Amino acid sequence: MFLGTHSPRLDAKGRLFLPAKYRDGLSGGLVITKGQERCLYVFPLEEFRRVTENLRSAPVTAKAVRDYSRVLFAGASDEVPDKQGRITLPPALRSYAGLERDCVVIGADTRLEIWDAAAWAQYESEQEQVFAELSEEVLPGAS
16 A cells, blocks of 8 residues: 655656655556546556456447546556666656656555646645545545
């Protein structure tokens, strides 16, 4: 499970240090792809395989499945972190997410998300009230 918020920076070569607490879980390989709201999703290889299997079982006749699969797989890049725990973010994915230097890496349960720091701050600010209002709907009985 991926948890927490971290603030690494991209270097001049488009590399990003993965948070140390996640490196072991991602050392066998990972997949980076486009996420919703202009962030990047980082899946451990096994989790990406699970997502792939779920998509394979969805009807290819459904336009939404085809559209989602095309964007997900066309933008995907498989990576193996280097010995220092860095991954290289391909230029097209950096551009998609607006990543230049200051980033935020958040844990999102089965994946990491990489955000431009300013975009994450804006998103988090906009979602705070929604988060408060949805807590009973999303997690009934939790208080």
